[in-house]
Amino acid sequence: MKPETRKEEIIKTAAKLFKEKGYSAVTMRDLATAMGIKAASLYNHITSKQEILKVIIISLAEEFTQEMNLIKTSNHKAIDKLQMIVSLHVQITVKNTYGMACLNNDWMHLEEQLDYYLELRKKYEQDFIDIIKSGIKSNEIIDSNPEIIMFSILSTLRSLYLWIPKKEDINSNSLAQSLSKVLISGINT
Amino acid sequence: MKPETRKEEIIKTAAKLFKEKGYSAVTMRDLATAMGIKAASLYNHITSKQEILKVIIISLAEEFTQEMNLIKTSNHKAIDKLQMIVSLHVQITVKNTYGMACLNNDWMHLEEQLDYYLELRKKYEQDFIDIIKSGIKSNEIIDSNPEIIMFSILSTLRSLYLWIPKKEDINSNSLAQSLSKVLISGINT
Known part of the structure; x- marks a missing residue:
């Protein structure tokens, strides 16, 4: 791992402050104090x-977009693609919990980049629902409302940033595996 | 249905304003203006x-608590109890979407009632997890981490207020049924 630059350190500290106090309440002075x-x-x-908000949110949104492009153009089955999406969210949220909190809570404070962010999000949800529809078509996924299926999975994945910090000693791979099983195969025997 | 009192009307209008602008940003003057x-x-x-915040959040939290008491002390199987919990969240969220938004976004702004609210929430999650554990014991539910199962179901149910307003013409019963199926039986064929 390359050493953290000053700028990266500032962005990390800011994401933590935004989570604790909310974007609107944090001042550049607070940030300087927190950095010493x-x-x-x-x-x-x-x-x-x-600028900090933009760096945090847009870089995450672009990371999700790139990974979704790899997943959707891969040759895997629809169910496997969904498992890859679950892993993607677990890994990014474990690695950057404060950033994900900021993405979820503060995206509406973006200024010039708001439309671009909304476009990336819309595209992501479209790709997600296309994978579900292709799984229904290929008989891998039950013939239920694709929007309800997407909502159900995505609302759990988007809440991970709330839940992961409460678990000490988390193992991304085993969490991704258990969560995939619960989300995809259900919980009944 | 009994006619709405002035106080109920004020509370409804306030919940809508809190959702649109955030609790902190709304003034009593804004509320008066919105009421004309x-x-x-x-x-x-x-x-x-x-006082308005307290009425909105505490009455919802007490409604969930009462219904959970009925569900947990009933003679149903664990899986049926989970279905009843899904229906409960769908029904309350369809009926009072703004109130549920307020509960989710603004509970931390409660003052004297904050501890009471947190106690109700903790008790609700404990009852929820006890139902899951009893279902694992009775072999109705897969032997997976009960916390992951609860997190997965509850984060979807808690996000309903974000999703329901986008659906026109929603039928609570059919939504509760589809969502139960997806959450409990999973999505694979």
């Missing part, structure tokens, strides 16, 4: 709170 | 924004 540096030197690395 | 009345006459019915 002067506000003036903060501006050597970053121009505004909005 | 003077702020002074608002105070004939309600003493503060905090």
